[in-house]
Amino acid sequence: MRIGITGASGMIGQGLSALAMSTGHEIIGYSRRSSAQVPLVTKSIVSSATDVLPETKLDALVHLAGENLFGLWTTKKRESIWHSRVDLTKQIVTQLKTWTAKNRPRVLLCASGIGFYGSRGDTILEENSSQGSGFLADLCRDWEAAAREAATLGIRIVHLRTGVVLGENGGAFPKMRTAFKLAAGGRFGSGKQWMSWIHEQDQAALMLWALENEAVVGPLNLCSPQPVTNADFTRLLAAHLHRPAFIHVPAFALRLLMPGMADEMLLGSQRAFPRAATDLGYKFAYPNLSDAFVALG
Numbered sequence: 001m002r003i004g005i006t007g008a009s010g011m012i013g014q015g016l017s018a019l020a021m022s023t024g025h026e027i028i029g030y031s032r033r034s035s036a037q038v039p040l041v042t043k044s045i046v047s048s049a050t051d052v053l054p055e056t057k058l059d060a061l062v063h064l065a066g067e068n069l070f071g072l073w074t075t076k077k078r079e080s081i082w083h084s085r086v087d088l089t090k091q092i093v094t095q096l097k098t099w100t101a102k103n104r105p106r107v108l109l110c111a112s113g114i115g116f117y118g119s120r121g122d123t124i125l126e127e128n129s130s131q132g133s134g135f136l137a138d139l140c141r142d143w144e145a146a147a148r149e150a151a152t153l154g155i156r157i158v159h160l161r162t163g164v165v166l167g168e169n170g171g172a173f174p175k176m177r178t179a180f181k182l183a184a185g186g187r188f189g190s191g192k193q194w195m196s197w198i199h200e201q202d203q204a205a206l207m208l209w210a211l212e213n214e215a216v217v218g219p220l221n222l223c224s225p226q227p228v229t230n231a232d233f234t235r236l237l238a239a240h241l242h243r244p245a246f247i248h249v250p251a252f253a254l255r256l257l258m259p260g261m262a263d264e265m266l267l268g269s270q271r272a273f274p275r276a277a278t279d280l281g282y283k284f285a286y287p288n289l290s291d292a293f294v295a296l297g
Contacts, residue, residue, distance in 0.1 A: 007064035011170030073260035110147035116140035119268035163196035163223035186247030191231030193269035199286035
């Protein structure tokens with residue numbers, strides 16, 4: 001397949017590119033960076049604010065671009081997050097409508113997140129679970145709605161509801177690992193909140209599997225079938241690194257430091273289960289967190 005990827009220079013985009021190219025697919029990387037700054041693609045196409053998706057022949061499109069969610073959720077930051085996801089997706093679909101039919105992709109995988117479900121305590125969340133409440137839930141709802149508009153063009157749509165991606169060299173995990181190695185790691189709040197996680201290898205493999213499998217349509221939870229609580233995540237990472245984890249960051253301190261983001265991303269509880277993937281036969285390489293930590297080093 002000839003696969004286009006927006007956000008191709010990010011950790012997830014690079015993981016998918018490397019896997020897809022190793023299995024014979026061609027990768028077209030869309031980025032606002034120059035081609036020299038986007039490794040692991042067959043061809044790089046520079047996009048702009050007015051031409052976010054320059055036309056070329058594609059069999060599939062994976063839309064991953066979006067501003068980092070971490071940081072202070074000021075009004076300006078929230079607006080930027082919303083624009084980089086909802087508005088940008090609308091722009092992309094609008095441009096796809098102008099493409100000639102022979103160049104248009106047959107499938108669109110669009111990033112979303114398990115934030116769609118909101119904070120739901122111990123409830124097991126599958127793809128047919130209802131939307132929750134909060135900024136991220138509303139963001140994911142409108143983000144997915146924007147992507148679904150491409151279905152009017154006969155394009156198969158898959159919403160990638162991703163959990164916490166554990167990557168060896170990218171994302172939040174290297175910072176977590178460093179903190180724990182320095183004996184500065186610990187649980188957040190009560191530690192009872194559920195964390196839905198996925199190893200970077202399964203993240204890439206699931207996306208490629210969804211591209212190749214026409215039975216995959218609609219929401220797809222990209223997370224291990226074995227979510228853990230924050231307390232268990234802390235305990236297992238500390239044990240893997242042979243370090244203590246005595247530090248406890250109280251919920252009130254997190255809320256003072258990171259209002260809004262703390263409640264939804266650090267203290268929120270999402271016990272997601274990848275029902276769509278498991279029912280269609282996907283086999284996780286790393287379903288178990290301890291094994292994932294060993295693989296990550």
